[in-house]
Amino acid sequence: MNNATAVIVAIQAPEKAKSRLANALIPYHRRTLVTAMLTDFLEALRSVHSGPIIIVTDSDNYQDIASQTDAIVVEDSGSGFNQAAIAGIEFAANNTEADSILVFPGDIPQASSNDISDLIASLQASRKDAVTLVASKDGGTTGLGLHIPTTYQTQFGLESALKHREQATLLGMGVNEMILSSLEIDIDTIDDLEQVQNIVGKHTASALEIILFEKHLAERRSFRGLQGPPLTQEEIESLIRLGLKAPAPHHSTPWRFVIVGSESRPVLAGEMGAKWKQDLLGDGVPEAQINKALANSSARILSAPTLLLGCLVQEGLNTYADSERASAEWGLAQHSIGAALENILLAAHVRNYGAYWISAPLYAGDKVRAALRLEHEWIPQALIALGRKNSDYKPFDRPELDINDYLIWRE
């Protein structure tokens, strides 16, 4: 076991770490990312370093990672990187047999084990009165090595590489400077993350996947400004395949889909419109108002570059004699087609197609079935209009909701 070097990793609590990422990330994502970055670094480090690893932190969030990588957690007050480094150096001097220390930040998930290993070897081979320094491209410090005991005061913060060199000169110490490609970037912003996303370790890669996936979920909007060309058969089929992955009751597969071509659309729009008009007249809505609404709705159906109809069939569903359970069972099937259509809307969003839901078929099932010559068992549910995004269109504002109006907790 090589105990000559103690490695100190200073990391703040997730809610404080990476403050420049805070605006771009919700707290859950920030915690996930910070924890993943530390895990990748510790795993890379542990694979080449059998000596002491000391995590200096003001949080109990890292206990699990510490025990998985056989690291020691030293608590500090969270008052800054330099204070954490001092606490780590003190701990290493008093509690380990190490005669040198290496200080790292906890946010270098792209650090390769080869680079870490070279750095440790170089530190151990360096003169006792030299500082070993790895600078990042932006003038920060991604690795600092010292022989202990030492009077050297670490200078982490803005322009720290320069300050570390100056501090060495002031104390008459040499600088053993290393350029290590995987340690050239320290991650402060989303742009930094994008630069290293292909070389980060697996935990950070998976945290980034989660963040990106959920960003897509949060950003999907109904996009009604559509233009051609229509989706190709391959594009459509690949979307439908995702629809077919929706959860469904009792392992059933009750969804059916129709791509409605331009020939069928005038009849479809006319039939649904006639039914709607009849309903609205019954409600006492003025005819001029009805005609305007019908014209809008018809134009959307006729002009959608691609028009997809989602239907349900009874196949695989339970049958009940009483209406309460029969209606609940149909409710299950409708939940499932909703899930299938949402899969399609989300995939359309990720692919940067425009897409939105049209609920009219639910009010005019018989007319839709007749207009499209569908089998009797197919019960129309909703249309999804799809196309390329017209850049002039801006989705409606959708203000952030207060979760407390939508979520309660019960013991």
Ligand SMILES: Cc1cc2nc3c(=O)[nH]c(=O)nc-3n(C[C@H](O)[C@H](O)[C@H](O)COP(=O)(O)O)c2cc1C
């Ligand atoms: C069941 C259902 C029915 C909908 N019906 C229509 C519709 O007939 N026409 C339409 O333009 N949008 C329709 N929408 C889209 C909603 O208006 C839209 O999802 C909602 O305003 C939230 O906006 P967003 O999708 O942009 O986030 C429907 C959505 C759902 C889930």
